[in-house]
Each structure stands twice: as structure tokens, then as C-alpha cells.
Amino acid sequence: MEALMQLQIITPDRLMCDESVKMVEMRTAEGEIGVLPGHIPVTVMMAPGVTHITKADGSIRHIAIHDGFVEIQPDKVSIMAEIAEWPEEVDLDRAKAALARARERITNPDPDTDVARARRAWARAAARIELLTREW
Secondary structure, eight states: OOOOOOEEESSSSEEEEEEEEEEEEEEEEEEEEEEOOOOEEEEBBBEEEEEEEEEETEEEEEEEEEEEEEEEEEEEEEEEEEEOOGGGOOHHHHHHHHHHHHHHHHHHEEEEEEOOHHHHHHHHHHHHHHHHHHHO
């Protein structure tokens, strides 16, 4: 039998995922990381992006994760996310509008613009759009 590990994705609002999986690939503040059962223990900050989950049956599910951190143990991956969204929960038109607003704030900031906040909004919108439009 192939080795599995438990994956939990938790947001302040709900438990998004709690199942046995083969692999998790995610974007962290340090770059992309792939995790298989038996991985060394580590805790890292997440970056906005699409996380790929290879389920026990071999199918792959994608979820947008927006900030947070991940704790990796040899038999368990726990993602504590500020926001996480399955594809069916994302409105593409709204994400495109948010990306355009963020881009405008970044490229033409006024004195009151919080550029760091606009960059985070841009990254979240880009992750949502990637989740829905990329051919996996």
C-alpha cells in the first residue's frame, strides 16, 4: 500500500480539508515546495498561490491559499490559512476586477495608498484567477 499523510487546511471560518493524501504542492514565502509522506518536520510561511493536492485515489484537487503558514510533519501537513478557496467558491469576474484595482493602486499610488496592501490584494486576485483559468 502506498504511503499517505493527513492533510488539514484550516481557516478562521472552517475546516476546508481533513483527509489522507499522497502529496501536497504549495507556494511558500521561500518558493514552491512539494511534500510527500516522511518529509522532515518544518514550519514555513505560505504565500498566496494555488496548492495542489494529490488525493489517495490519485486524483488532483486545487485550492487557492491566501497567506498563513504550514506545519509539516512526517505523517501530517497542517495549513493554517487566512483565506482558502476551492474553485467553485471563486467568482472570476470579481477576481479580475480586484486585480485591476490593485494594479491601478500599485502603478498610480496616491499619498494615501497602502502599496503593501495593494500588492497583497494583487497576489490574492492573481491566485484566484490562476485557480480558475490555468489548465492543470
